[in-house]
Amino acid sequence: MLIDIIAGARPNFIKIAPIIDAISARQAAGVNIHYRLVHTGQHYDKKMSHDFFEQLDIPAPHHNLEAGSGTQAEQTGKIMTAYERLLMGKPCDLCIVVGDVTSTMACSIAAKKLNNIKVAHVEGGIRSGDMTMPEEINRIVTDSISDYFFTTSVTANDNLRRAGVSDDRIFFVGNTMIDTLYKQMPRFTKPPIWEKAGLAAGEYLIMTLHRPANVDDAGKLRELISEILLGAKGMPVIFPVHPRTAKMLDATGIKADNLHVAEPMSYLEFNYLVKNARAVVTDSGGITEETTVMGVPCMTLRDSTERPETCTTGTNELLGTHPSAIAPAFSRLFAGEWKKGQIPELWDGRTAERIVKQLIHIFALK
Numbered sequence: 001m002l003i004d005i006i007a008g009a010r011p012n013f014i015k016i017a018p019i020i021d022a023i024s025a026r027q028a029a030g031v032n033i034h035y036r037l038v039h040t041g042q043h044y045d046k047k048m049s050h051d052f053f054e055q056l057d058i059p060a061p062h063h064n065l066e067a068g069s070g071t072q073a074e075q076t077g078k079i080m081t082a083y084e085r086l087l088m089g090k091p092c093d094l095c096i097v098v099g100d101v102t103s104t105m106a107c108s109i110a111a112k113k114l115n116n117i118k119v120a121h122v123e124g125g126i127r128s129g130d131m132t133m134p135e136e137i138n139r140i141v142t143d144s145i146s147d148y149f150f151t152t153s154v155t156a157n158d159n160l161r162r163a164g165v166s167d168d169r170i171f172f173v174g175n176t177m178i179d180t181l182y183k184q185m186p187r188f189t190k191p192p193i194w195e196k197a198g199l200a201a202g203e204y205l206i207m208t209l210h211r212p213a214n215v216d217d218a219g220k221l222r223e224l225i226s227e228i229l230l231g232a233k234g235m236p237v238i239f240p241v242h243p244r245t246a247k248m249l250d251a252t253g254i255k256a257d258n259l260h261v262a263e264p265m266s267y268l269e270f271n272y273l274v275k276n277a278r279a280v281v282t283d284s285g286g287i288t289e290e291t292t293v294m295g296v297p298c299m300t301l302r303d304s305t306e307r308p309e310t311c312t313t314g315t316n317e318l319l320g321t322h323p324s325a326i327a328p329a330f331s332r333l334f335a336g337e338w339k340k341g342q343i344p345e346l347w348d349g350r351t352a353e354r355i356v357k358q359l360i361h362i363f364a365l366k
Contacts, residue, residue, distance in 0.1 A: 001032060001033050001034065001093045001094070001363055001365055002034050002035070002036060002090075002092045002093050002094075003023070003033065003034065003035045003036070003092060003093065003094045003095075003096055003359070004035070004036050004038050004092040004094070004095045004096065004107075004111075005019060005020065005035050005036070005037050005038065005096050006038050006040065006083075006095065006096065006097045006098070006103055006104065006107045007037065007038070007039055007040070007061075007098070007103070008039065008040035008041065008042030008067070008079070008101055008102065008103025008104075009042045009099075009101040009102075009103060010052060011098075011099050011101065011177070011286050012098050012099055012101060012103065012104075013052040013053065013056060013058060014052070014056065014176075014177050014180045014267065014286070015098040015099055015122060015123070015176045015177050015180070016037070016058065016096075016098055016176075017056040017057065017058050017176075017179075017180050017183075018176050018179035018180055018183070018351065018352035019096065019098075019122070019176060019352045019355060019356070020035065020037065020058060020059065021352060022352040022353050022355065022356040023035050023356055025356075026356055026360065031360060031365055031366065032365055032366060033356070033359070033360065033365055036062045036063065036092060037058075037059065037060075037061045037062050037063075038061060038062065038063050038065065038083065038086065038107070039061035039063070039064045039065065040064075040065045040067050040079045040082075040083070040103040040106070040107065041064055041065050041066040041067040041068055042067055042075060042079065042101060042102055042103045051266045051267070052266070052267055055184075055187075055266055055267050055268050056180060056184065056267060063086055065078075065079060065082035065083060065086070066082070067079045067082065067103075072102065072134055075102050075106075076102055076105065076106045079102065079103055079106035079107060079110075080106045080107075080109060080110045083106065083107045083110040083111070084110045084113075084114055087110065087111065087114050087115065087117070088114065091114070091115050091117060092111075092117060093117070093118070093363070094117070094118045094119075094120060094359070094363075095107060095108065095111040095117055095118070095119045095120070096119075096120045096122060097119065097120070097121055097122070097142060097146075098121075098122040098123055098176070099122070099123050100123070100126070100135040100136075100138045100139045100142070100306075101135070101138065102134070102138060104121075104138055104142050105137075105138040105141050105142050108121070108141075108142045108145055108146060109141070109145065112145045118147045118148070119142075119145060119146045119147055119148075120146065120147065120148040120149075120150065120359070121142050121143060121146040121148070121149050121150070122150045122176060122355065123150070123151070123152055123156075123175075123176075124142070124143050124146060124149030124150060124151055124156065124160060124170075125143065125149055125151050125155075125156030125157060125158075125159045125160040125165075125170070126139060126151075126152065126153075126155075126156050126159070126306040126307065127139065127140075127156075127159050127306055128302075128304045128305060128306040129304050130302075130303065130304045132212075132213075133211075135285075135306075136306070139306070143160065143163065143165075144163075147169065148169055148171065148358075148362065149165060149169060149170045149171065150171050150173045150351075150355050150358070151170060151171065151172050151173065152173075152174060152175040152307075152309075152344075152346075152347075153172075153307075153308075153309045153344060153345075154172065154345070155308055155309065156172075157170050157172055171354070171355070171358050172346065173346065173351050173354040173355050173358070174345075174346030174347055174348060174350070174351035174354065175289060175344075175346070175347045175351055176351045176352050176355070177286060177289055177290070178289065178290075178293055178347040178348075178349060178351065179349050179350070179351050179352050181271070181290055181293055181294075181349075182293075182349035183349070184267065184268060184271070185271075185275070187268055188268050188269075188271050188272035188275060189266075189268040189269050189272055190269075190272055191262075191265055191266075191269035191270075191272065191273065193238060193260060193262050193273075194272075194273075196260075197236050197238065197260045198236070199236060199238075199273075199276075201276040202276065202277075202278050203235060203236070203278065204235055204236040204237070204238060204273075204277060204278060205228075205232055205235055205236070205237045205238070205277060205278055205279055205280070205281060206237075206238050206240075206273055206274055206277045206279075206280045206281070206282075207225075207228055207237050207238065207239045207280075207281045207282070208239070208240060208242065208280075208281075208282045208283070208284055208287060209221070209224065209225075209239075209242070209245055209282070209283050209301065210242035210244045210245050210283065210284070211283040211301075211302065213283075213302075213321050214283050214301055214321060215242075215244060215245045215248050216248065217248075218248050218251035218252050221245075221248055221249070221252050222252040222253070222254055223323040224301065224321075224323050224326070225239075225252065225254050225259070226254065226323075227323040227324075227326040227327060228281055228326055229254075229256050229258060229259055230327070231326050231327050231329070231330030231331075232258060232330070233330075233334065234258055235258060235278065236258050236260055237256075237258055237259050237260065238260050238262060238273060238277075239259060239260065239261050239262065240262045240263065240264055240265050240270060241261055241262065241263065241264070242264065243264070249261070271290060271294075274287070274290060274291060274294065274296060275294050275296065277296055278297070278333070279296065279297040279298065279299065279333050279338070280296055280297070280298045280299070281298075281299045281301065281326075282298065282299070282300055282301070283300060283301045283302050285305065285306055285307050288300055288305070288307055288310040288314070288316040289307060289310055289314075289347075291310075291314070291315055291316060292309075292310045292313070292314025292315050292316060292341055292343065292344070292347075293314075293343055293347060295315060295340070295341060296315060297315050297333055297338040297339075298310070298314075298315050298316040298317070299316075299317060299319050299326070299329050299333075300316055300317065300318050300319060301319055301320070301321055301326075302318060302320070302321065303318070303320050303321055304318070305318055309344040310344075313341065313342050313343070313344045314341040314342070314343070314344065315338070315339060315340070315341035316341075317329065317339075
């Protein structure tokens with residue numbers, strides 16, 4: 001059996017690494033299961049792609065579709081065209097897509113339309129309810145044509161059932177991103193900014209912003225950052241700047257002694273900072289999962305989340321996107337009133353094993 005594993009962006013790389021490990025382990029045990037790693041080239045910056053392969057011990061891709069940059073439609077079209085060409089040369093038996101990026105949707109469509117190839121969606125069923133997010137469109141489209149769903153939460157299961165997916169196609173397995181986190185935690189690496197900014201464990205904050213609602217308007221971005229810096233009470237704020245945000249940051253004119261702007265960091269360096277931070281302020285989804293497992297307070301500048309378990313069970317709290325919500329949150333943080341949180345069900349580092357076990361059962365592999 002040949003399985004295509006699709007990866008195109010930073011979150012994908014983190015999620016596929018344990019799946020590859022689990023397949024390789026079954027291969028070594030004599031099971032007739034093989035994979036073809038397909039890098040779509042959606043993220044082509046070295047820090048956003050190559051470093052993750054090196055640090056997470058992901059083998060070199062069998063194919064790189066080299067989609068590159070472009071609008072949503074242009075990127076989708078490039079990925080679909082290139083992946084279709086690959087499948088025409090040698091089809092796979094199953095296409096595994098992960099997460100909610102453009103590559104996830106594009107490759108699932110190409111696989112289904114060409115030869116009705118079976119598609120398995122890892123992290124299927126999550127919903128934010130926010131149709132202004134490109135990721136939400138990707139989730140809905142991918143789930144509408146997938147055959148199998150490997151889910152991270154009971155909420156995701158319920159979302160799929162409401163969409164008409166039968167229980168025999170839904171497999172609640174946990175979170176592969178957390179598999180990687182547990183495996184790599186002993187290898188977290190102190191980044192150069194630690195010494196440069198004079199950081200100490202528990203005495204600084206991490207900030208990441210990249211959502212259009214937060215960063216596409218310089219005035220809005222200025223207000224958010226100003227409130228965060230004010231709430232930090234002089235504590236260092238480390239800001240690894242996403243490429244999407246970099247073009248707007250200069251326009252804000254913000255400068256502060258406690259604001260430390262950095263380039264995008266590698267996985268091991270960034271998570272070293274997260275693990276040792278007093279708190280994280282973000283609009284990312286994946287970071288809220290990592291902070292939950294590491295027990296780090298997290299403030300999310302969004303109006304909705306596709307990962308509600310990080311709020312109901314974990315350390316995350318939705319603040320919304322209005323700057324006025326930031327000061328009260330910081331007051332609770334510094335008063336020691338932030339919730340402790342727990343780790344969600346099945347986020348135990350063995351998700352990929354469960355996924356591959358189910359695939360062996362579904363396809364009756366020996």
